[in-house]
Amino acid sequence: MSTTLSLRLPNSLHKQLKLYAEQDGISMNQFIATAVAEKLASLATVEYLEQRAQRGSKDKFNAVLARVPDVEPQECDKL
Numbered sequence: 302m303s304t305t306l307s308l309r310l311p312n313s314l315h316k317q318l319k320l321y322a323e324q325d326g327i328s329m330n331q332f333i334a335t336a337v338a339e340k341l342a343s344l345a346t347v348e349y350l351e352q353r354a355q356r357g358s359k360d361k362f363n364a365v366l367a368r369v370p371d372v373e374p375q376e377c378d379k380l
Contacts, residue, residue: 318332318333
């Protein structure tokens, strides 16, 4: 099921949209739908990470970090 949406874009955005959609070989509608899906996924990810961060514990983090051995990195991992 899909919904029709009327969208007003400035001419400059419309030209860029048309160009990139053509380069990708997709319709402008598909390009916009994909862009909206990507933005929604990004917002959902931020929300999820913020919720996870609220459940975090600095004491537990430090306890886990304390178990990491204090050794020099391998040569391939040095900057």
